[in-house]
Amino acid sequence: DAGVTQSPTHLIKTRGQQVTLRCSPKSGHDTVSWYQQALGQGPQFIFQYYEEEERQRGNFPDRFSGHQFPNYSSELNVNALLLGDSALYLCASSSQKGVREQFFGPGTRLTVL
Amino acid sequence: AQSVTQLGSHVSVSEGALVLLRCNYSSSVPPYLFWYVQYPNQGLQLLLKYTSAATLVKGINGFEAEFKKSETSFHLTKPSAHMSDAAEYFCAVMPGGYQKVTFGTGTKLQVIP
Numbered sequence: 053d054a055g056v057t058q059s060p061t062h063l064i065k066t067r068g069q070q071v072t073l074r075c076s077p078k079s080g081h082d083t084v085s086w087y088q089q090a091l092g093q094g095p096q097f098i099f100q101y102y103e104e105e106e107r108q109r110g111n112f113p114d115r116f117s118g119h120q121f122p123n124y125s126s127e128l129n130v131n132a133l134l135l136g137d138s139a140l141y142l143c144a145s146s147s148q149k150g151v152r153e154q155f156f157g158p159g160t161r162l163t164v165l
Numbered sequence: 166a167q168s169v170t171q172l173g174s175h176v177s178v179s180e181g182a183l184v185l186l187r188c189n190y191s192s193s194v195p196p197y198l199f200w201y202v203q204y205p206n207q208g209l210q211l212l213l214k215y216t217s218a219a220t221l222v223k224g225i226n227g228f229e230a231e232f233k234k235s236e237t238s239f240h241l242t243k244p245s246a247h248m249s250d251a252a253e254y255f256c257a258v259m260p261g262g263y264q265k266v267t268f269g270t271g272t273k274l275q276v277i278p
Contacts, residue, residue: 087268
């Protein structure tokens with residue numbers, strides 16, 4: 053089992069650009085959540101996808117959007133990048149069955165210049 | 166709404182000494198509680214979880230945590246610190262039945278030889 057995988061590992065963009073981050077969940081998981089972790093902070097919940105729909109959303113602007121595919125993988129899109137979007141973006145997968153604990157990927161480090 | 170407070174952003178212990186990392190939570194419903202560890206430039210690894218079964222929870226790497234409802238606490242302990250325990254630790258709460266996880270701000274553990 054490869055666990056949760058994310059791509060790319062690192063990304064450098066300039067202000068105003070758009071970025072897409074990708075996540076493949078752990079085998080057997082059907083739910084994907086995205087988090088933003090700024091330097092020195094705890095992860096902040098962005099949104100969660102299940103059955104290809106956004107189920108819950110944190111306090112993030114509409115510039116942050118996502119998608120879940122039929123194979124449960126997911127994308128996070130951020131438009132009109134700001135310097136403050138620089139962070140580690142973490143994907144977590146879980147199952148709707150049982151305790152639903154979340155397993156995290158290694159993250160994508162986004163730097164906005 | 167749920168929240169997590171981790172007391173002490175930095176904790177230093179000597180190798181072989183007791184590790185105690187504090188976590189207090191608030192939740193409007195009986196929660197699930199988690200401790201995660203994060204090594205530099207990596208994602209989060211689940212250490213242990215409380216899911217309303219036994220109040221004393223044992224996790225990986227010799228860590229354990231005790232759920233105390235009266236104190237709304239879920240402190241993490243390890244009897245004897247090892248150099249490899251140096252990392253950042255996050256306490257997290259998930260209201261039972263939902264999957265929006267709220268993280269604390271983290272505690273960086275330094276282990277002194």
